Amino acid sequence: MQSMHHLWSTLEQSPGLSNILPEWQRRLGTTFDVARSLFRPTNQRSSSFPCPSPGGNGCPRRVVDYGDNEIIAVCNDENQYCDDISLLPNDIIIHELDRRKLADMVAQALGIQPAFTPLEGFYQTFMVGEIQQFGSRRFPVFLTIQLNKGAMRDVTIRLLTKADTPILLLGGTKNMVDLEMTDLLARHKSRFVPLEDLLIQDDLGKRLTEVISARVLLYDFLELATPDQTPENTSEYFPTPPGAKWEHFIFEFLADSVLNVRCKGVKQPQRLEPEHLGMKRKDNGKPTLQWVLLMALAVERGHLSWESQHANPKVKAQKQALSKKLRRYFLLDEEPIPWKRNPDAFETRFVLRHYISSNYDWLKNEWKNLEE
Numbered sequence: 001m002q003s004m005h006h007l008w009s010t011l012e013q014s015p016g017l018s019n020i021l022p023e024w025q026r027r028l029g030t031t032f033d034v035a036r037s038l039f040r041p042t043n044q045r046s047s048s049f050p051c052p053s054p055g056g057n058g059c060p061r062r063v064v065d066y067g068d069n070e071i072i073a074v075c076n077d078e079n080q081y082c083d084d085i086s087l088l089p090n091d092i093i094i095h096e097l098d099r100r101k102l103a104d105m106v107a108q109a110l111g112i113q114p115a116f117t118p119l120e121g122f123y124q125t126f127m128v129g130e131i132q133q134f135g136s137r138r139f140p141v142f143l144t145i146q147l148n149k150g151a152m153r154d155v156t157i158r159l160l161t162k163a164d165t166p167i168l169l170l171g172g173t174k175n176m177v178d179l180e181m182t183d184l185l186a187r188h189k190s191r192f193v194p195l196e197d198l199l200i201q202d203d204l205g206k207r208l209t210e211v212i213s214a215r216v217l218l219y220d221f222l223e224l225a226t227p228d229q230t231p232e233n234t235s236e237y238f239p240t241p242p243g244a245k246w247e248h249f250i251f252e253f254l255a256d257s258v259l260n261v262r263c264k265g266v267k268q269p270q271r272l273e274p275e276h277l278g279m280k281r282k283d284n285g286k287p288t289l290q291w292v293l294l295m296a297l298a299v300e301r302g303h304l305s306w307e308s309q310h311a312n313p314k315v316k317a318q319k320q321a322l323s324k325k326l327r328r329y330f331l332l333d334e335e336p337i338p339w340k341r342n343p344d345a346f347e348t349r350f351v352l353r354h355y356i357s358s359n360y361d362w363l364k365n366e367w368k369n370l371e372e
Contacts, residue, residue: 004208005196007035008172011097011145017124018096020046034201034208038102039095046092049073051082061085063092103128103143105208106170109198109242110218111331112141125155131168131218132333139225143170143195152176156184156192166190166225168218170198189225193217219331238330241265246336246349253298253355256362257287277329290322295363297337297348298355305345319346 010027011017024039025032049061061073061082069089075082100116107114107129117127125144132138140163146152152171159167166189171177173194185192197217199208219237240263248264254271262269274280279291293315297304304315319337326336337346357363 007031008195012172040098042094044094141168160188168221191221240331249350252353289318293318301354302352303345303347
């Protein structure tokens with residue numbers, strides 16, 4: 001996979017984010033074929049055409065449409081230094097950056113619901129979506145393409161004021177952010193992420209694709225925005241790939257304190273213990289009741305009804321705590337263990353392999369703590 005730094009830096013040097021395709025191709029060079037899908041035609045046509053040998057008051061060439069698809073780019077210099085160039089109709093159609101498509105690609109990379117919204121009064125600034133903090137707080141994600149650091153700083157200040165909450169701000173490259181702006185964002189528990197860290201060229205060199213570490217960036221932002229709600233006893237997280245859902249996961253207990261987790265798109269299974277998920281008690285080092293509940297779910301083949309021997313009125317509270325910790329560790333917003341009316345039971349969205357505890361009496365005794 002290759003960086004698309006040249007694409008993002010080119011956009012930062014392109015007022016209006018629009019131009020004719022031959023000019024986009026000239027500016028983007030070898031990255032044009034990959035970036036081509038990000039540009040869409042407008043209903044505007046250019047009245048000029050770039051000159052391959054600029055050097056005078058006559059540049060660039062003037063476009064003359066003679067009709068019947070006969071279009072010529074002629075030299076504007078009175079001495080006519082350059083030859084005429086025959087053009088195709090598509091050569092002079094202005095193509096602009098498809099902002100919605102880019103925003104949707106960014107949302108997919110971050111694993112959030114796309115919600116493209118241009119911001120009125122902000123130059124080339126759009127809302128991408130929101131990061132939902134486990135069903136409660138929401139943090140906006142903005143994308144902006146600015147031409148210089150001063151403009152970037154002004155937009156950042158206005159966004160922080162408008163949002164009145166921590167934000168994740170996306171831009172083209174790191175070049176637009178200086179130490180002063182980094183400190184400004186940090187004071188507001190916010191963060192800047194360049195597009196070059198989210199979208200890169202795939203191994204075949206044919207399209208833009210997500211960087212797996214995009215989820216790491218998202219986790220780091222949440223840790224900054226809500227330090228009081230980060231997982232306990234661990235600074236780790238699961239390498240959940242972009243676009244993953246709970247249905248892509250397989251959980252399997254290998255022992256009472258060892259959980260093996262596989263996910264579509266992740267090459268190696270992850271061996272997890274209670275401390276990885278923030279489910280280890282500080283006072284005695286034993287697993288918390290959330291871990292016990294997860295084991296009980298495995299014993300019951302992934303569902304827990306009120307007819308289960310493990311069910312009681314306090315299960316719901318522990319189930320909510322378990323869901324919260326799972327969403328934190330696996331960086332997914334969706335509820336992992338929803339209640340289903342038919343049958344009336346909690347059921348895991350992920351595959352949870354059947355498990356027979358090697359110390360079933362211990363499991364039953366731990367579960368009794370809920371009734372105290």
